[in-house]
Amino acid sequence: MNAAGMFDWAKFKEYFKANPAQAEFLKQREKDAELNAKYQIYSSLIQAASYTTKAEGKLKYKWKLIRLLLLCWSIVFFNQGQ
Numbered sequence: 748m749n750a751a752g753m754f755d756w757a758k759f760k761e762y763f764k765a766n767p768a769q770a771e772f773l774k775q776r777e778k779d780a781e782l783n784a785k786y787q788i789y790s791s792l793i794q795a796a797s798y799t800t801k802a803e804g805k806l807k808y809k810w811k812l813i814r815l816l817l818l819c820w821s822i823v824f825f826n827q828g829q
Contacts, residue, residue: 749755763770 749758763773
């Protein structure tokens with residue numbers, strides 16, 4: 748922070764020039780954070796796709812069940828007159 752209370756990039760760069768180990772640590776943390784973010788996005792996409800698949804599966808199951816019930820009902824109804 749400078750005298751105005753704002754972030755000072757010059758002091759930030761000067762600190763890491765004086766502490767190369769800290770600079771390397773920060774670079775490694777940035778790489779880890781990037782990898783973690785990519786993994787979280789990938790996991791969210793996979794999870795979202797599985798929820799859609801489950802919902803679609805339930806809907807297809809209900810449609811097949813209704814179709815089967817209608818078929819059974821129609822067989823009983825139409826065979827009643829014979």
